[in-house]
Amino acid sequence: MSRAIALLQIIVALNDSLVNLPVQVFVLSQRMKLSHAFPGTHMALLPIEWTGIISNLAHILVLLVAAVLFWRCGPMIEGLLLPASNTHEEAA
Numbered sequence: 001m002s003r004a005i006a007l008l009q010i011i012v013a014l015n016d017s018l019v020n021l022p023v024q025v026f027v028l029s030q031r032m033k034l035s036h037a038f039p040g041t042h043m044a045l046l047p048i049e050w051t052g053i054i055s056n057l058a059h060i061l062v063l064l065v066a067a068v069l070f071w072r073c074g075p076m077i078e079g080l081l082l083p084a085s086n087t088h089e090e091a092a
Contacts, residue, residue: 002077006070013063016056024053 028049035046070077 001081002070002074005077006067009063009067009070013060013067016060016063021053021056021060024049024056028053 028046031046031049
C-alpha cells in the first residue's frame, strides 16, 4: 500500500518535471526575450514567472521526499492508513 502511494508520488513528480516545468521555463525565456526587445513592457511579469518555477521545483522536491518516506516506512505507514486490516489479522 505505501509503496503504491510512493510510486504515485514519483509519477506526479515526473509529470511536473517533464511537462509543467519545461513549459514554465519556456514562458520565462520568451518573456525575457520580449523584455530585452521592448524594455519596460513585460518586466513586471518576470518575478511571477520565477515564483512559479521555484514553487514547482519545491513541489517536486516535497513529492520526492514524501515518496522516499513512504517507500522506507512501509509497515508503519500502512498501519496508519489501514488500521482496520491490522485488527482483523491480530484476531485471526
